[in-house]
Amino acid sequence: MANAEIIAIGSELLTPQRIDTNSLTITEQLNAIGVEVHRKQVIGDDRARLTEAIREALNRVDIVILSGGLGPTEDDVTRDAAAAALGRSLVHSLEQEAILQARFDRLRRKMAENNRRQTYLVEGAEAVPNGNGTAPGQFIQAGEKILILLPGPPRELKPMVINEIIPRLKPLLPKEVIKVRSFRITGMGESDLDALIAPIYSRYENPSTTVLAGVGDLWVHLRARCRTGAEADALLGEVGDPIAALLGDRVYTTDAEEPLEQVVGNLLRKHKATVATAESCTGGLIATRLTEYPGSSDFFLASFVTYSDAQKAKLLGVKGELLAQCGAVSESVAAAMAEGARSRSGATYALSTTGFSGPDGGTEQNPVGTVYIGLASEDSTKVIRLHFGSDRYRHRLLSTQFALDMLRRKLL
Amino acid sequence: MANAEIIAIGSELLTPQRIDTNSLTITEQLNAIGVEVHRKQVIGDDRARLTEAIREALNRVDIVILSGGLGPTEDDVTRDAAAAALGRSLVHSLEQEAILQARFDRLRRKMAENNRRQTYLVEGAEAVPNGNGTAPGQFIQAGEKILILLPGPPRELKPMVINEIIPRLKPLLPKEVIKVRSFRITGMGESDLDALIAPIYSRYENPSTTVLAGVGDLWVHLRARCRTGAEADALLGEVGDPIAALLGDRVYTTDAEEPLEQVVGNLLRKHKATVATAESCTGGLIATRLTEYPGSSDFFLASFVTYSDAQKAKLLGVKGELLAQCGAVSESVAAAMAEGARSRSGATYALSTTGFSGPDGGTEQNPVGTVYIGLASEDSTKVIRLHFGSDRYRHRLLSTQFALDMLRRKLL
Numbered sequence: 086m087a088n089a090e091i092i093a094i095g096s097e098l099l100t101p102q103r104i105d106t107n108s109l110t111i112t113e114q115l116n117a118i119g120v121e122v123h124r125k126q127v128i129g130d131d132r133a134r135l136t137e138a139i140r141e142a143l144n145r146v147d148i149v150i151l152s153g154g155l156g157p158t159e160d161d162v163t164r165d166a167a168a169a170a171l172g173r174s175l176v177h178s179l180e181q182e183a184i185l186q187a188r189f190d191r192l193r194r195k196m197a198e199n200n201r202r203q204t205y206l207v208e209g210a211e212a213v214p215n216g217n218g219t220a221p222g223q224f225i226q227a228g229e230k231i232l233i234l235l236p237g238p239p240r241e242l243k244p245m246v247i248n249e250i251i252p253r254l255k256p257l258l259p260k261e262v263i264k265v266r267s268f269r270i271t272g273m274g275e276s277d278l279d280a281l282i283a284p285i286y287s288r289y290e291n292p293s294t295t296v297l298a299g300v301g302d303l304w305v306h307l308r309a310r311c312r313t314g315a316e317a318d319a320l321l322g323e324v325g326d327p328i329a330a331l332l333g334d335r336v337y338t339t340d341a342e343e344p345l346e347q348v349v350g351n352l353l354r355k356h357k358a359t360v361a362t363a364e365s366c367t368g369g370l371i372a373t374r375l376t377e378y379p380g381s382s383d384f385f386l387a388s389f390v391t392y393s394d395a396q397k398a399k400l401l402g403v404k405g406e407l408l409a410q411c412g413a414v415s416e417s418v419a420a421a422m423a424e425g426a427r428s429r430s431g432a433t434y435a436l437s438t439t440g441f442s443g444p445d446g447g448t449e450q451n452p453v454g455t456v457y458i459g460l461a462s463e464d465s466t467k468v469i470r471l472h473f474g475s476d477r478y479r480h481r482l483l484s485t486q487f488a489l490d491m492l493r494r495k496l497l
Numbered sequence: 498m499a500n501a502e503i504i505a506i507g508s509e510l511l512t513p514q515r516i517d518t519n520s521l522t523i524t525e526q527l528n529a530i531g532v533e534v535h536r537k538q539v540i541g542d543d544r545a546r547l548t549e550a551i552r553e554a555l556n557r558v559d560i561v562i563l564s565g566g567l568g569p570t571e572d573d574v575t576r577d578a579a580a581a582a583l584g585r586s587l588v589h590s591l592e593q594e595a596i597l598q599a600r601f602d603r604l605r606r607k608m609a610e611n612n613r614r615q616t617y618l619v620e621g622a623e624a625v626p627n628g629n630g631t632a633p634g635q636f637i638q639a640g641e642k643i644l645i646l647l648p649g650p651p652r653e654l655k656p657m658v659i660n661e662i663i664p665r666l667k668p669l670l671p672k673e674v675i676k677v678r679s680f681r682i683t684g685m686g687e688s689d690l691d692a693l694i695a696p697i698y699s700r701y702e703n704p705s706t707t708v709l710a711g712v713g714d715l716w717v718h719l720r721a722r723c724r725t726g727a728e729a730d731a732l733l734g735e736v737g738d739p740i741a742a743l744l745g746d747r748v749y750t751t752d753a754e755e756p757l758e759q760v761v762g763n764l765l766r767k768h769k770a771t772v773a774t775a776e777s778c779t780g781g782l783i784a785t786r787l788t789e790y791p792g793s794s795d796f797f798l799a800s801f802v803t804y805s806d807a808q809k810a811k812l813l814g815v816k817g818e819l820l821a822q823c824g825a826v827s828e829s830v831a832a833a834m835a836e837g838a839r840s841r842s843g844a845t846y847a848l849s850t851t852g853f854s855g856p857d858g859g860t861e862q863n864p865v866g867t868v869y870i871g872l873a874s875e876d877s878t879k880v881i882r883l884h885f886g887s888d889r890y891r892h893r894l895l896s897t898q899f900a901l902d903m904l905r906r907k908l909l
Contacts, residue, residue, distance in 0.1 A: 097709050097718075099534045101525035102753075104516060113513030122511045123546065125539040130707075134535065141553075158691050158708060159699060192886065197688035217888065238710075240890070297514045306514060362802075368788025369781030372802045376780025379856055379889055381804075387812060388802035390774075390784045396799040396842060400812075430808060444791055477791060 087120045087258050090142040094154035094163050095237060096129035107152045107235075107242050114246050118254060119261030119310070120148060130160040132169070139170035143230050148254070153237030155220035157199040164205055164223075167234055171227050173208040181205075181212055181221055188219060207234075213249045217241045224253055231257070263310045264317035266292075266325045267341035270303040270332060271490050278303055282328050292320050300479055301486035304341060337493060345489045346374040352496040353384035358433035360492065362388040363401050363426035365413065366440040366456060371485045387430040391422070401425030414439050414451045419468045423459035434495070435461045436488045443475030454480060458488045460495060467491070499670050500533045502554040506566035506575050507649060508541035519564045519647075522655050526663050531673035531722065532560060542572040544581075551582035555642050560666070565649030567632035569611040576617055576635075579646055583639050585620040593617075593624055593633055600631065619646075625661045629653045636665055643669065675722045676729035678704075678737045679753035682715040682744060683902050690715055694740050704732050712891055713898035716753060749905060757901045758786040764908040765796035770845035772904065774800040775813050775838035777825065778852040778868060783897045799842040803834070813837030826851050826863045831880045835871035846907070847873045848900045855887030866892060870900045872907060879903070 091112070093105035108125045115122060123146055128135050135154075142149045154163030168175045181204040189196040203220045206212055213222030213233075218241040223234040233250060235242050270278060275298040282305065286294035292309035307325050309317040329336065337348050353360055362371045372388035375381055389400045394413055397403040403421040411417045419439050427435035440456025447453035453475045459468045469491065473483045503524070505517035520537045527534060535558055540547050547566070554561045566575030580587050593616040601608040615632045618624055625634030625645075630653040635646040645662060647654050682690060687710040694717065698706035704721035719737050721729040741748065750760050765772055774783045784800035787793055801812045806825055809815040815833040823829045831851050839847035852868025859865035865887045871880045881903065885895045 096705075096707055099524065099537065101521045101528065104518065104521065106516065109513045109516065112511065116513065123541065123543075124550075125511065127537040129535065131535075138536075156710075157688050159695065160707070193884070194686070197692055199688055199691065240888070295509075295512060295514050304514070364781075368793070368797075369776075369784030369800050369802065372781030373785045376802070376804070377890075377893075381780070385780075385804050387804065387808040388781050388800070389812075390781065390788070390800035390802075392788070392794050392797050392799065400799060400801075400841070429812070478789075481789075 087147045088123045089115055089120050089148040089150060090124045090126070090146045091122060091150050091152070092135075092138055092142060093125070093127045093152050093237075094130065094135060095127075096160070098127045098153070099129050105152070107237065107239055110239065110243050111150055111152070111246055114251050115148075116263050116308070117265070118251060118258060119263055120254070120258065130154060130162055132162040132166050135162060135166035136169045139166060139232070143170065143227070143232065147229065148231045148233070150233045150235065150250075152235045152242055155203065155234060155236045157197065157202050157219070161202070163234055164202075164207065167223070167225070167232060168207045171207065171225070171232065175205040176208050178204050178206050178212065184221070185219055210234075211253075213245055213253075215241050215245055217244065222249065224250070261310065261312065262314050262317050263308060264314065264321060265309075265341070266307045266321040267339060268305040268328065268332060268336045269338045269341065269343070269345075270305070270335050271301055271337055271345060271486055272335055273303070275303060278305070281331055285327050285331070286324055289320075289324050292324055294324070301483045302345070306341065334494070334497060337490070344374075345486060345493070347378055349489050349493050349496070350375060350378060350381060350384055352493060353434075354380075356496060358496070359384050359386045359431075361386045361426045361430035361432035361435045363422035363435060363437040363459075364388060364390045365392060365397070365422070365438055366442040367438045367481050367484050367488070368392075370481055371436055371438070371488055374485055374489070386432045387426075389426055389429075397422060401429065412448065412451070414441055414448070414455060414457065416457055416468045416470065419457035419459035420461070420466045423461035423468075424466055427461040433462065434492060435459075436492060437461070438484050438488060440480070440484060442480040442484070443477045456480070456484045458484065458491060460488075460491050462495065499531070499559045500535050501527055501560040501562060502536045502538070502558050503534060503562050503564070504547075504550055504554065505537070505539045505564050505649070506542065506547060507539075508572075510539045510565070511541050517564075519649065519651055519654050522651070523562055523564070523658055526658050527560075528675060530663060530667050530670060531675050532666070532670065533675075533722075542566060542574055544574040544578050547574060547578035548581045551578060551644070555582065555639070555644065559641065560643045560645070562645045562647065562662075564647045564654055567615065567634075567646060567648045569609065569614050569631070573614070575646055576614075576619065579635070579637070579644060580619045583619065583637070583644065587617040588620050590616050590618050590624065596633070597631060622646075623665075625657060625665075627653050627657060629656065634661065636662070672724060673722060674724065674726050674729050675720060676726065676733060677721075677753070678719045678733040679751060680717040680740065680744060680748045681750045681753065681755070681757075682717070682747050683713055683749055683757060683898055684747055685715070687715060690717070693743055697739050697743070698736055701732075701736050704736055706736070712894045714757070718753065746906065746909060749902065756786075757898060757905070759790055761901050761905050761908070762787060762790065762793060762796055764905060765846075766792075768845075768908060770908070771796050771798045771843075773798045773838045773842035773844035773847045775834035775847060775849040775871075776800060776802045777804060777809070777834070777850055778854040779850045779893050779896050779900070780804075782893055783848060783850070783900055786897055786901070798844045799838075801838055801841075809834060813841065824860065824863070826853055826860075826867060826869065828869055828880045828882065831869035831871035832873070832878045835873035835880075836878055839873040845874065846904060847871075848904060849873070850896050850900060852892070852896060854892040854896070855889045868892065868896045870896065870903060872900075872903050874907060
């Protein structure tokens with residue numbers, strides 16, 4: 086069994102505002118090929134400290150992965166520190182320079198002089214292509230040890246880890262299999278979920294079980310480590326099948342990376358149905374989520390974000406008397422908004438939201454945190470009333486989550 | 498000047514699902530009293546590895562803060578490791594046992610035998626009260642060095658850091674002040690920015706300068722450490738004023754925490770103006786951003802997310818001939834969308850976006866990555882054409898960033 090340490094580089098990661106999340110991606114991918122992470126560190130942009138840290142880590146473990154500090158500026162010290170820790174020099178790569186130049190040409194931008202710093206490799210390093218940025222990664226074998234340099238931006242690092250680093254590491258490792266089975270759940274709380282499934286999973290150490298909570302979003306991960314894939318699959322079935330049966334349709338996907346909006350999009354596509362939204366308190370966030378992935382024009386038609394009574398009347402045809410009588414935050418207005426969006430866009434389904442997302446607002450009858458979510462379809466219009474507290478960010482996200490789940494259940 | 502390292506302990510923090518956030522709280526509080534954090538680490542529940550890590554950290558810095566591993570079970574090894582690293586023994590505290598017993602009595606629960614582990618202190622440690630849990634913290638002075646043990650749960654740790662640790666540390670530190678001056682910039686690339694301002698900041702080690710890049714968003718942080726606030730202000734002026742002059746109105750705020758949408762919202766409010774959006778490729782993201790903060794109903798009126806030609810015609814009144822002649826991704830359609838949104842909502846300004854955000858789509862004339870951004874106002878309609886590459890996530894975010902910046906410049 087091989088082990089690894091991860092070092093994130095960047096003074097900004099030592100401020101109270103920023104956190105290293107790359108190590109989660111790297112850990113997940115390493116675990117999947119049986120590599121255990123022993124330690125994670127964050128170090129500022131300091132050449133001497135970083136050099137020492139790399140040297141120490143290489144003494145302790147088989148694989149050391151660095152992220153960040155490969156940019157074009159003076160304070161990007163990772164290349165230098167890695168070379169110093171290995172006692173090697175930095176070598177200018179004509180090939181990398183050509184790749185970088187081509188990238189700038191493609192984007193019709195002029196390459197700045199300092200970008201040339203990114204074309205230096207540690208002696209003996211294999212350059213690792215970076216499809217989304219200017220800094221190549223570096224894969225370095227030094228005796229029994231492996232040192233890997235990756236760029237800091239997560240959208241550059243992640244595909245490189247998955248497509249470039251893991252395939253290079255795998256053949257160098259002893260055989261072991263880690264398999265994971267995941268469930269994503271919405272519409273219930275973390276402790277209710279745990280109370281329901283703990284009686285099953287707590288009897289097993291292998292697979293190990295983790296329950297994670299996001300805003301209106303829960304993950305259950307079962308993780309089996311075995312000598313063969315078949316053994317791991319059998320263990321995951323033994324624990325995962327009864328959990329799946331208990332959770333039923335509260336599980337919206339078994340793909341840990343698939344968000345609810347993608348599940349709903351795929352269901353709409355499958356039914357050749359379309360959707361529109363009429364959003365007040367969610368301010369366009371349902372539309373933003375539904376259009377986040379390529380191909381959303383297959384099912385997404387239109388969205389109306391209507392913040393005031395006047396806009397609700399004008400854009401969605403909500404009647405003035407209704408708004409005056411019931412108030413904008415009401416069951417009737419949520420229904421009228423959804424119906425208006427559906428008829429004006431011609432969509433199969435329309436979702437609506439109207440609520441007090443906070444931190445202020447609300448009435449005696451509908452205090453801050455109240456939201457009405459509507460779903461209009463050909464046969465009927467349904468409205469649910471929910472209450473989420475006065476944290477605006479949470480309120481908006483939970484409202485979109487419940488709206489999307491309402492549509493998902495309609496489509497099942 | 499004092500410096501510190503933070504070590505989070507717990508094997509669960511080395512899984513792909515969990516992240517150490519305690520270090521953010523600790524860093525924020527340390528920075529406020531002039532203590533710089535040099536390194537953060539996460540280590541599993543392994544006595545030998547942790548002992549070694551504590552010893553190394555104590556050699557490097559003045560203050561080492563440990564979080565986690567103070568629970569009642571076998572795998573809670575922090576007390577043991579701290580004692581071993583200092584070459585001291587663990588001493589049973591009758592006082593701590595009484596406090597713990599009283600806590601269990603109050604909760605009418607029986608104290609488990611293993612909780613007694615939590616009543617052992619490192620020889621010479623001062624116990625730090627924990628109002629929200631069973632594990633006391635420990636504050637240990639060892640020569641010039643300080644070692645601090647804190648429990649892992651954030652709701653226990655945070656009040657302890659603020660109310661117990663900082664007041665104990667402050668009188669032991671040299672007097673020093675850290676002040677920060679920040680700029681947030683949009684509309685230029687990281688290397689262009691750095692080429693412009695490096696000639697100024699690189700002549701100074703104090704203040705230190707960091708340049709950070711998000712998607713279409715750049716931060717410059719100048720950080721001065723001095724013995725008095727006045728000295729720090731003078732240094733920040735010496736470096737910051739010429740940088741501010743060079744950057745001009747590319748700086749959209751000097752508040753590191755204020756995003757562009759908030760700047761635009763405040764400008765609209767100041768001018769008593771309102772805004773609407775007509776979004777195609779950004780799918781509602783401009784509206785989502787503009788409504789993210791409380792009080793956005795002061796200036797945000799409505800948004801139309803129109804994905805298809807038919808919706809552009811129906812909801813925004815874009816003429817069929819125009820769509821047929823120029824195509825939906827064109828200067829004329831962007832202008833017509835913005836004008837349609839402005840007249841149909843009655844807003845002072847309207848922003849529009851139409852483009853190929855990728856990964857597929859595009860024409861010969863307007864390849865994937867092209868976007869037209871429109872701004873309609875009373876006196877005129879302006880459209881800019883930009884090209885952002887075919888990464889959908891980046892494309893959407895950059896489009897909203899340029900659209901918001903276009904409105905900001907109009908409002909200046």
